[in-house]
Amino acid sequence: MSYEERLQNVTVLGAAGKMGSGILLLTAVEMADLMLKPENKSKTFVLNAVDVSKEGLAGLMKYLRTQVLKVAEKKTVPLRKAYADRKDIIENSEIINQYIEDVVRIVHPSTRMEAAYDSTLVFEAINENKDLKIKILSQIDKNNPHKPWFFTNTSSVPINIIDDGVGLDGRVLGFHFYNPPAVQKLVELIVTNQTSKDITEFAKVYAKNLKKVVVPSNDVAGFIGNGHFMRDALHAIHEVEKLSDEMPFEQAVYMINRVSQEYLVRPMGIFQLIDYVGIDVVRFIMQVMNPYMQDEELHSPLLDKMISLNIKGGQHSDGSQKDGFLKYEKGKPVGIYSPEKKEYIAIEDFKAQCDEKLGALPDSVVAWKSVVRMKNKDEVLKNYFNELNVLNALGADLATKYGKRSKEIGKKLVSDNVALNEEDVNTVLMTGFFHAYGPINNYFN
Amino acid sequence: MVKLRKKVYMTAGYNTISLGTGRSEFNPKKARPGIEHYIKEAGQATLEKIGGAKNVDEGIIGNFMAPRFNKQGNMPGFIPFVDEGLEWKPCSSQEGACGSGALALIGGVKSVLADTADVVLTIGVEVQNTVKAIYGADILAGAGWFQKRKNGHAYFFPGQFSDRAGAYYEKYGFERTRKGFARWFRNAIENARLCPTAQEHENKIEDLEAFYMSRKPDGRSFVDNLSVLDCSKVSDGASAITIMSEEGLKRCGIPKADAVEIISFAQVERNIANDPPDLTELTAIKKAAHLALESAGITIDQLGTIETHDCFSIAGILAVEAFGYAKPGEGADFIAAGHTARDGKIPMNTTGGLIGWGHPTGGTGVHQAVTIWEQLTGNAGDAQLEIKPDRPYGMTVNMGGDDVTVVAIIYKRGE
Incomplete structure (x- = not known):
């Protein structure tokens, strides 16, 4: 599965939270940029924003629009090129608005865990509760036929515990953003004893595209x-x-x-x-x-x-x-x-x-x-x-x-x-x- | 070629500050004065110098894009807003993109020549910090042909002049050209430091040319061949000046020596739908400047100072060549040698020009006239040049769009 394919159906768990909303924003922007590439225009990109709070999800969509506006204003130069074939949008303001629409269109807010059952990549940013993490990830993995990869944003739970607890055989790594993810440049990358090379390579490319600085940390609670x-x-x-x-x-x-x-x-x-x-x-x-x-x-x-x-x-x-x-x-x-x-x-x-x-x-x-x-x-x-x-x-x-x-x-x-x-x-x-x-x-x- | 059938003067100039990045009063997050404030401040200051509104026969306002920057049209209505004594007098506005200010000036000159007015109040204004630069670029792109907007750069005008700079680099060498740009930038800032209303007045950078050289053009975030230091400022500001006949001066009690005489003017228009015939030449500027010089019966060697439209550093270099101070390809060397500095052969943009003083687009033409009036009448304060008897003339060159709407005016102190 290519980088693009992996990112065609993604879920962020805990998307309305402080960390989840930032991860959702960055991933939505990355996915939209892939979608705008000429070779991807016929493909569908789906980003499920899953959270228990309906109000939180409504707030998330508002946050997303505000933040994507800022992102778009900063990269209007390349965006004009990305929309070069759209004769109907001419001014920067029109291009910026279209980009916001395109990013928001990718994002599907949901309070239901089932949304993650079709995803090939799942970001976990829920409470720092080991048992809850294992329970939810197990439920998704059991019902998802794609053998998804799990990126957990935990800042304290050892990743091996999650890997073993869910029985993922290495389909997991720690991808620890700093708060707020949209601003902070640092990501701690933590692999388990079994994490496959493919996942690690993907994580590095993804981090690079998000312009993050990756520091590897060993799987010791709290990391660096x-x-x-x-x-x-x-x-x-x-x-x-x-x-x-x-x-x-x-x-x-x-x-x-x-x-x-x-x-x-x-x-x-x-x-x-x-x-x-x-x-x-x-x-x-x-x-x-x-x-x-x-x-x-x-x-x-x-x-x-x-x-x-x-x-x-x-x-x-x-x-x-x-x-x-x-x-x-x-x-x-x-x-x-x-x-x-x-x-x-x-x-x-x-x-x-x-x-x-x-x-x-x-x-x-x-x-x-x-x-x-x-x-x-x-x-x-x-x-x-x-x-x-x-x-x-x-x-x-x-x-x-x-x-x-x-x-x-x-x-x-x-x-x-x-x-x-x-x-x-x-x-x-x-x-x-x-x-x-x-x-x-x-x-x- | 226009020969003036009677004497026309300008006097009582005033500039507001040019507000925007660089000024300590500027905070993009805080509310700022609106366009009305600038019109009023400049208009009232000029009226005070001429004995009040009662002496004015007509008002003309130069503005480019208030309908978009400020959601405001019908600009002539703001002339009576300056002073109730102006109400019921004839007023009009002029628009020719960044050349609007000078169109307003020659509108006033023509009224005096036509004997329909002896005193014309002219105000040029633009308030652009109402939107972020990325949206301002959309608005300013209106100075080009909209049919070309789609394929243009996000920063449309920087993109146009970046293409000119790129063509110039290719023809005459990158390093050599950048040296000229660096000196142009240094002159702009050093001159702005001498003028309290300039946007770069408080700039404290020590080695300006080294600073300039450290900022390389980067097409990923801006344009390919220019950095932001090659660009004029995003500015809020207004300037005002009056245009008078001899009778007008008498009416206002202003001695001729406090005025500048308009020796000649020329206005040329290039078809906006056409690409420039040669990217390394400002053809309309060349034509307008030479028509004005010819009409005045003088050569460039008799000019003591010039205010030229350096919306981008490349426009400064190309103007130097268009005026005839340097051959094509040698403008950058001429500038790098210091010949356009305030102590050089031909001091240009002595209060900073568009890069140093600021560029409230529709107001710039009037600002240029105010600067020349100040220099020729000894009112330039710390920025004052010594005007030598064998070079008593000043010239302004104001440009709208990419060398489309151009006005050149030649001035001399009244006597």
Whole structure:
């Protein structure tokens, strides 16, 4: 079966979700582009968008139109060529509208699993629930005569477990997009002991056509991205717990959040990142990963406590940030939750006091936003971290310790054979998490 | 050849800012002033300089595509919108794509020549940032023949001039031509820095030619032979100026030395349905410029400055050749040697031209006239040139479409 044939009937499971909608968009666009090739014009392309939520699917179609519009506006130059034979559509606006229609026409929203029974490729982006995944994939595989290939977007369940659980004999691989899939360039590719070469080759071509950077990861729960993120988050939580002996909890969160952003020159603070992903999602990923970890406990009572207080983070349906550890106004943190007082305390109330404790940053400090664009980034960062390391101040100490721990986590991912090499770890953090530098570096020696 | 039967002047010019990418006030996500704002600002500023609306006999507005950019037609109705004192006076509009502004100017000149007006208020305007560039390209493509739109580039006009650039590269060499383009770009930005209303006024890039060279043309996302640095800006802006007889100047109390005299003008039209006869020549520009020079009885050596229609850098090079400063194929060298810079043999586009100052399409012709008026009357501020007695003339060349609607005007300070 050729690449085109494989993509003639595809299903995305969980298509209305945060990850599923992005996967659906990218796949719909790829399929439409194949459909527009002169040799494919007589063929039918079907992309089933399957989700349990009817409302979610209605929202998905709206999202799809908005996003395809943006895609089409960016590639009108090649689209004019693709529609060269259509005498009735002349202006760019007409071509863009036609493209939206063509992409949307491919997509068939459905709440019924049966839609996947004719597919040759199935993307799975449902809840991070191992048993549910196995149950649904088994049902589809049993009823689908085409021996479909399954691409799972799981970020934490080992792919071998899914392969064995469903009995797929290697017709599965992990194709882990980062959030949001339409924007994030990174894909972690995870094969099982049995995944066939054909599937892997197809996945690589598909990723390339989607302009994604592929990093192979071994089949260890959490893979590279969450393997680093979860441990990084736990380090931050432990630091907060230690600081909380001497100061109110919210001040400790403020300090570690600031250190992990400004001092470490990262795009956002660690607690803001946890809120972005969702406190419940972070806890869930830890729960999924934990049984596979040896000599290591991936669990935080603090996260349990926050969730029991109904403080969860995540995003509203319009994409804006929900309150979590931090309270947000127009996307900016303005308060921090105190589990003791069960309310948010305004950052303004204690900012000056905390900043004083942290101490001043070296003059050579650079903002993440500017450093990522610098050609001599390494030199600038080296210079800054050299000054930071010798600074005798609480903030500098916390940052240096944090940087060292992040490196340790990165190196462990290599020694545990999760990542093939150090470079892959750095690529995942820089591409998938937008870090200005990889965790495995010499900045904190 | 047109010989003017009486003296005609222009004075009291005004330019709004050219708003768009490059200006710090510009934020594509925020609401911006509409077309009415620009017309009013430019019109009122000019009226103030001539003693008010009571002195005006007629109004002409130059605009290209308000019906599409702004969903607005019947543009003459916006002249009384500038000032109630203009209500009930005769007004009209002129459209000739990006040459609309200069058509409005010569409309005013003809009214004065016909003795039907002594003071004509002329405004040129375009507000284009109402749509994204990809849709703006559809609208601007109206300056070409619509029958050719289907096979044209997504960015239709950049595509047309990319073909011209490609033909020029092939005939005369890529590197050599790009060097000329790089210098044209540098001059445009350096001159724009001297003019507070210019879109590139705040441009701080140090080595402009190196920056230019680092942006290679890429046909996958834009056109084959030009980069965005070869293109004029997408702009919102308006310019206004008055056209007067001697009686008009007296009525407004304006000394001749504060005005420029229109020595000659020429307007030529090329059949829009035909392809250009030679991609490496701007034939209509050549004809219009030489008709205007001949009519004025002067040679290019007597011109002190020129505002030419550099909607694309290639149009700058081809204009230099069309005027006769360089032989075909040597325009790029002439520019690369600095001869069109402000301290060169013939300073061109001294406030940045369409690439540096901006290109509110239907307003550009009027903007060019305002710039020449400023230069010849000593009102150009930091951008002021020294106008030498043996080269007292200025020229504007305004083009609509791909060398289709062209107006050349020659000016000299009033005396």
